[in-house]
Structure formats: structure tokens, C-alpha cells
Amino acid sequence: MVEELLTAGIAAATGAAVYLGAAARVVKQYERGIVFRFGRLREGVRPPGFTMILPVADRLHKVNLQIVTLPVPAQEGITRDNVTVRVDAVVYFKVVDPASAIIAVEDYRFAVSQMAQTSLRSIIGKSDLDDLLSNREKLNQGLELMIDSPAMGWGVQIDRVEIKDVSLPETMKRSMARQAEADRERRARVINADAELQASHKLAEAAAVMSDQPAALQLRLLQTVIAVAAEKNSTLVLPFPVELLRFLERAAPVAPAPEPPRPPADPPPA
Numbered sequence: 001m002v003e004e005l006l007t008a009g010i011a012a013a014t015g016a017a018v019y020l021g022a023a024a025r026v027v028k029q030y031e032r033g034i035v036f037r038f039g040r041l042r043e044g045v046r047p048p049g050f051t052m053i054l055p056v057a058d059r060l061h062k063v064n065l066q067i068v069t070l071p072v073p074a075q076e077g078i079t080r081d082n083v084t085v086r087v088d089a090v091v092y093f094k095v096v097d098p099a100s101a102i103i104a105v106e107d108y109r110f111a112v113s114q115m116a117q118t119s120l121r122s123i124i125g126k127s128d129l130d131d132l133l134s135n136r137e138k139l140n141q142g143l144e145l146m147i148d149s150p151a152m153g154w155g156v157q158i159d160r161v162e163i164k165d166v167s168l169p170e171t172m173k174r175s176m177a178r179q180a181e182a183d184r185e186r187r188a189r190v191i192n193a194d195a196e197l198q199a200s201h202k203l204a205e206a207a208a209v210m211s212d213q214p215a216a217l218q219l220r221l222l223q224t225v226i227a228v229a230a231e232k233n234s235t236l237v238l239p240f241p242v243e244l245l246r247f248l249e250r251a252a253p254v255a256p257a258p259e260p261p262r263p264p265a266d267p268p269p270a
Contacts, residue, residue: 022055027062032098034061045098063098067159070109072116074167077124085132086167087124091116091147092159100155108154112147116161119146132166139163 026049027033033046036059046060053060074088093112095101101108123139123146124132131139140161148158168176210216 023052025051025053025060027051030066031062031064034063034098034102035059036061041099041103061102063095063101065095065098067092067094068109070113070116072113072120074165075117075120075124077121079124079127079129079132081128083129083172084169085124085129087120087132087163088165089116089120089143089161089163091161093151093156094159095155096157097155100153105154108156111154112151112156112158115147115150116143119143122146129168132163136163 025033025046027046029048031048033051035042035046035053037054037057042058051060070091070093072089072091074086076084076086078084091112095108105111120143123143127139140163143161143163144158147161151158210220
């Protein structure tokens with residue numbers, strides 16, 4: 001009798017353990033549980049933690065609520081100004097309605113990926129090349145709106161969309177490089193011309209000052225000779241400036257002019 005009771009207790013404990021193992025489920029903090037009983041959705045979403053289901057009748061589906069980073073394959077298209085480009089992007093989204101994400105669409109990840117690809121091709125056809133290269137923030141917002149509208153019906157919320165890279169044909173790259181080089185050369189010429197204009201004004205002012213003071217011109221000449229002689233050991237042959245002689249002549253004191261000889265006096269009368 002005791003052995004039978006012991007065997008029955010062990011069998012009951014084993015059955016309870018098996019039932020508990022089949023019925024027990026753990027939902028992680030970033031997940032939510034959706035229970036189907038005989039194929040019908042049960043009301044309520046299972047929160048994180050330990051939960052129980054009926055082993056045969058219930059099926060528990062766990063839905064991840066974390067933000068998903070979904071890369072969008074590169075899409076090739078023709079822009080509004082007839083330039084062929086390849087553009088790839090990345091979509092950040094998360095599930096906000098676990099029940100709709102399971103029931104409304106077969107695979108919400110695949111659905112979001114396909115919608116992102118078609119929206120990206122549509123954006124390429126509506127945009128100019130300059131917008132794809134420089135005005136990406138506006139295009140990102142347009143992509144987000146285009147993908148978010150149908151995704152809300154799937155229980156998915158688009159967090160943000162970013163265009164990663166824009167690939168151009170080699171011919172277009174060379175054309176843009178030549179255009180940029182020509183623009184830089186144009187700006188360099190304008191800067192050089194402006195510098196020459198300012199220098200000519202300063203030289204004209206200096207020439208006006210030196211014309212009033214010839215000594216300043218000679219001092220400038222001597223400074224130039226010293227600067228040239230300091231760079232290389234060479235012999236410089238310069239003509240002696242006449243202006244310096246004139247300057248020294250004006251600087252020298254003027255000697256008094258000699259008095260003319262007096263005529264001899266007449267002899268006195270006899």
C-alpha cells in the first residue's frame with residue numbers, strides 16, 4: 001500500500017512537473033506575449049515576466065518591441081534631371097501594437113523592407129541630383145512619411161529614415177570634378193585680380209610720396225640692393241644715380257660768390 005501511494009505521488013509530481021514545464025513561459029522585458037487559443041486571439045497582451053498557458057490549446061507568440069535597424073538595399077533610379085544614381089538607406093522602426101504586427105501582416109519586417117525600397121525609388125524619381133547630395137534632411141522626412149502611413153496599419157511605427165549613400169556614374173563624377181575645379185580656378189583668379197587692384201592703389205600712393213621726396217626713392221633703392229645682396233654672394237653693378245648727386249648738391253652749403261675786381265683808380269691831375 002505504501003509503495004502504491006509512493007508510486008502514485010511520484011507519478012503525480014512528474015505529471016505536474018511536465019505540465020508546468022509545458023505551460024510555463026517567460027516573457028523578457030523588451031517583449032510582449034500574444035496568446036492564441038485554438039487559433040483565436042485571446043484578449044490582453046502578456047506582460048514581461050513569468051506567465052502560464054494551456055499546453056495543448058494555447059500558442060504564445062513573442063513580439064520584440066526594440067527598435068529595429070533595417071538596411072534598405074541600394075536602389076537604382078533616374079532623377080528628375082535625368083541622372084542615373086544608386087541610393088541606399090536605413091530604416092529605424094519599432095512595434096507599437098503587438099497584436100496587429102502578428103495578425104495584420106504576415107511578416108512585418110519584410111513588409112517594411114519592401115515598402116522602404118519602393119518609397120526610395122519614388123523619392124529618387126521626384127528629386128534632383130542636388131537635392132540627393134545636399135538636401136537629405138528633407139528627403140529623409142519625405143521617406144519617413146511615405147513608409148509610416150501604411151506601417152501604422154501593421155502596428156509598426158517608423159522612428160526615422162536615413163539616406164546612407166548616393167553613388168554616381170564615373171562620367172558624372174568626372175564632370176562634377178571638372179566643374180568644381182573650374183569654380184575654384186575662377187575664384188582664385190578673382191582673388192588674384194582683387195589683390196593686384198589693391199596693390200596697384202598702394203603702389204600709386206607710394207609713387208606719389210616718393211615723387212615729392214626723391215630721397216625716399218634712393219633709400220628704397222638702397223634697401224632693395226641690400227636685400228638682393230643678402231640672398232646670394234653676387235656682384236651688383238649699378239649706375240650712380242644722378243638724383244643722389246642733386247640731393248647732395250642741394251644739401252651742401254652754398255659758398256659766397258667772389259667779388260669782382262675793382263677797376264684801377266684814375267691818377268690825380270698834375
